[in-house]
Amino acid sequence: MALGSYTGKGARPVRNAPTRVLLHAIAILLAAAYLVPLAVVLLNSVRSAEEIAQTSMIGWPLAWAWGNYATAWSDFCIAQTCTGIQPYMLNSALVTVPATILSTLLGAVAGYAISLWRFPGHAWIFGLVTLGVFLPEQMRLIPWTIVLRDVGLSNTLTGLVAIHTIQGLSFTTLFCRNYYLSIPQDLIKAAKIDGAGFFRIFARIVLPLSPPILIVSTIWQFTGIWNEFLYGVTFTTGTQQPITAALIALTAAVADAPQYGVQSAAVVLAALPTLLVYLFGGRYFVRGLTAGAVK
């Protein structure tokens, strides 16, 4: 028998019991494959280095080494500075938070201008901005190197904020422009007659309709920028590095005497912000992507 029967109105749930069991088994297997690395890191983060060395990389903790987290956070040595990951986490936050807010707000204004003001050439501008979505990161490294050098922002967090804000605009503009297309033109026309200008219409009429797409944009930008590695490792060194770049330095520094437990704890801590965003914001993300501005 075929997998369910197709009625033309979307696939129906599979009725046949053996088929259903098989499907679930495959799904669970795939999920497990994805989750194994996470499980290994989580377990190792509470095992001591000796325990891992004596037994194996994969195993249940014999003694819970919660101290790994404290060490990873504030004592561990990365490239000769023994401050733990704390300052690098702060660096990441100092890059991610402003870049997320700036790129989201600027993207909202750009999307609003493109979708609702229809100035001459709006289609061209939109095409150029969204081209950024498809350009590979590596291609942009050298131009950014030149720009950062010329404006004097090499090896600074401000430089990273600038990069992530500007590059993020491609996505945030695309998100917001598509969302704002569902706002009727007549609203803008009525407000123009009422005497409101570009920014007043944005602030009083468009922005209050925007929370769903602003949430999408914020989640997308936050996870993207926090997890970004290539720019961080290319444009910053030493104490200026974001956490993703610092983690690599951390593994390199201890190559002779592996500290898997502490390293795992550091990885978990580094991933925590985006995991939390996913846990608490995930459903708003999905909801926002499918929402329209006005019923």
Place this chain on the structure above:
Amino acid sequence: MAALAIRDVRKRFGTTEVLKGVGLEIENGEFTVIVGPSGCGKSTLLNIIAGLEKPTSGTVEIGGRIVDDVAPKDRDIAMVFQSYALYPSMTVRQNIVFGMECRNVPKPQRAEALARVARLLQIEPLLDRKPAQLSGGQRQRVAMGRALVRDPLLFLFDEPLSNLDAKLRVEMRMEIKQLHHRIGSTMVYVTHDQIEAMTMATRIAVMHQGEVQQFADPDTVYNRPANLFVAGFMGAPPMNIFSARVEATPNGVQATIGQGENAVALALPDTCKPHAGRAVMLGLRPDCIAEEHRRFGADAAGLTIEAPVEMSEPTGAETIVVLRIGGERALARVSPDTRPAAGSRARFSLDMRRVCLFDPGTGMLIA
């Protein structure tokens, strides 16, 4: 002084020409109604007057000032949109005062104006609701309120009553008419509703395919339609149109409808004499065909004919009879108690003073 002058306005969207040279001159204090079939460019014209859409060519003058380069907010107009266009995140109160807020009207004046329109439109209990919590009719009244708090040179209405139920619609129609009498503002009002057009307008502009077909007072539009389109568009049911030949006879001018034994000859007013010998389209309103004993005007015996009846439809206030004149189908509005049976023959009285003759080639009114 003309409150609004539109001169040869054209509008093209891509390759389609939506307005093909519209010209209207509207006097101060006039109530102009624009009617026309869906898609003929009424909303586009209103948008151009408001400055929300740029014409491809032509000029717009408001209060004697050319406003082609003036922003909508500085044109001194208020507009009610076909789609209401209420700001979804604002309450009714905020919607209504938003314009005054943008223009920095002092707070006490805002409150006063708000109270005035809320009373006028009976929306006082709704002031703290959001548009999503309102019915269609309530939304429409709020949209009216947003325009009425202002005191502009020109009001633009785009079908403001189209979503109201019949009773509220009649009420609002009278409200707007009284309002117009009271404040004497110039108003341009788009509607699909013929009754609204006939009762409210000082002049009606009939549009079709991006052109103004006729711009005249309601009586003229109704009784002397400028062409076959207007004749067929205005009036419900519309004007009866027959193809006919005009002939001069010793007894006067007459029009012959139909061929052979079906042919019917109708006496025409003397004013039709110049068209003797021509083929024409003859227009006669259904209200000009009535039961045999109806006296149109003062003269004793008018013209009566006998005609086969196809159908009678009593509507309460009158009976609509479908009959054939010279083999061509026609509608008559007879008194409600006259109900000739389908298939029978009956006599009808005709009011030939109100006959219209159109050129069969151009469709223009010739007599």
